[in-house]
Amino acid sequence: MSAVKDLTKGSPMKLILGFMLPMLLGLLFQQFYNMVDTIVVGQFLGVNALAGVGSTGSVNFLVLGFCMGVCAGFAIPVAQKFGEKDFDGLRKFVGNTIWLGIGFAAVMTTATCLLCGNILQWMNTPDTVFKEAYDYIFVIFLGIPVTFLYNILSGFIRSLGDSKSPVVILIISSILNVGLDLLFILVFDMGVAGAGWATVLAQLISGIACLVYMIKRFDILHLSRKDLKPDAYSMSRLCAMGVPMGLQYSITAIGSxxxxxxxxxxxxxxxxxxxxxxxxxxxLCCPFDAMGSTMATYCGQNVGAGRVDRIESGVKKCSMLGIAYAIIALIVIIPFGGEFSKLFIDGTQTEILDLAKQFLLINVAFYIPLAFVNIIRFSIQGLGNSQLAVFAGVFEMIARGGVALGLVPAFGYVAVCLASPAAWVLADLFLFPAFLHSVKILKNKFPSSSATAEKNDTES
Structure with a gap:
């Protein structure tokens, strides 16, 4: 029995909330088991181990961000074909995504594992934390095929309007990850590598669960031999969407x-x-990530259906949600920022706690620009303009890189805290006109969209 959901009909606000909230819960659990790694490392292995794992964050984002961006891009043509109700074309895209996923995973795993030590040296990783950083990130790189497995399959499921099922799967894998963290680090004494293996194994199980669920629940995704036949047009279309989205993450990560x-x-x-x-x-950023992923699917389906009027309405409604959450987050973080930091750092480390709270306050104060970065950027990608959205990553890279090279040596830690806010503001200066340009193109392509809007597509 199919579990697909059509996002081209009905109230945009209700559909966005209905799709976003389960996805948000899934992202929270995903962050939860990532946080568990850091909590266990910080509390049981010490500050050096925590610094070592933390020092891999940007290169982790560079590599895994590319993987996840590529997978998200592969899902957009599937969502568009679903909006068109072209199910044969949809299955052909799914079949060719499998081959592309295998190829990308094999190349990236080999390259990153071979260059792991060199990458950490290029980043000036201190000798005191080099071993911890290497032990952790090498295992994460070994798990790149698992990252592709889960993100491709969950992307297919969301493209068909089902954002709830991946949540259940993530909850199960998150609970498992907690147990594996404690087992590998406290019982087997595997150090930071144990945290890496716990994450990889938990994601492997979630990927397998997605595959089993997809086979049983989505008749529309049952592939024939012809669907699995490599097709040059399908692969080029998928790469045209996926590679720019992956590069966007990676370009952003260069600045990081x-x-x-x-x-x-x-x-x-x-x-x-x-x-x-x-x-x-x-x-704290999970709601923004959920909004962005929601708008990619929402815009993708509505582009397929030729409903430009619904795209504009959906972006406006989601932006209202983003602004409201940004204000709430700031109100919460002002009194409790230091308490949140204690999850990762022993309470006796007062200097580190004060510095962490300063970092939090400055970043959260700029969450409204961050909301637009996610909502507008992913909407542009859902419209099929992944190449255009890449430039937002370029602007983020320029801002972070400029702060790192020019301001941190002069102003120290304060400049570090302001780097991401500067990146978000600069990206928004590009994204707003880019979105308006993309919508203008679609209005010329579908001039009758507003006139054919259904009465039940309310703006409330």
Missing amino acids: ILLQSAVNSLGETYMAAVTAGSKVTQF
Whole structure:
């Protein structure tokens, strides 16, 4: 029995909320088991181990961000074909995504594992934390095929309008990850590598669960031999969407790597503070990530259906949600920022806690620009303009890299705290006109969209 959901009919606000909230819960659990790694490492293995794991965050984002961006891009043509109700074309895209996923995973796993040590050296990782950083990130790189497995399959499921099922799967894998963390680190004494293996194994199980669920529940995704036949047009279309989205993450991460290198030069105290602060912000940013992924699917389906009027309405409604959450997050973080940091750092480390709280306050104060970065960027991608959205990543890279190279040496830690806000503001200056340009093109392509809007597509 099919579990698909059509996002081209009905109230945009209700559909966005209905799709976003389960996805948000899934992202929270995903962050939860990522946070567990850091909590266990920080509390049981010490500040050096915490700094070592934290120092890999930007290169982790560079590599895994590319993987996840590629997978998200592969899902957009599937969503568009679903909106068109072209199910044969949909299955052909799914079949060719499998081959592309295998190829990308094999190349990236081999390259990153061979270059792992060199990458950490290029980032000026201190000798005191180099071993911990290497042990952790090498295992994460070994798990790249698992990252592709889960993200491709969950992307297919969401493209058909089902954002609830991946949540259940993530909850199960998150609980498992907690147990594996404690088992590998406390019982088997595997150190930071144990945290890496716990994450990889948990994601492997979630990927397998997605595959089993997809086979049993989605008749529309049952592939024939012809669907699995490599097709040059399908692969080129998939790569045209996926590679730019992956590059967008990676280009953004280059700025983060430059910034992490600047943080590394400040010493272990500042590295641990940024690690703790970043982990809290990653958790707080989950609603923005959910909004972005929701708008990619929502816009993708509505582009397929030719409903430009619904795209504009959906972006406006989602933006209202983003602004409201940004204000709430700031209100919460002002009194409790230090308490959140204690999840990762022993309460006696007062200097590190104060620095982590400073990082949090400055970043959360700029969450409204971050909301637009996610909502507008992913909407542009859902419209089929992944190449255009790449430039937002370029602007983020320029801002973070400029702060890292020009301002951190002069102003120190305060500049580190302002790097991401600068990146978000600069990206928005590009994204708003880019979105308006994309919508204008679609209005010329579908001039009758507004006139044919259904009465039940309310704006409330």
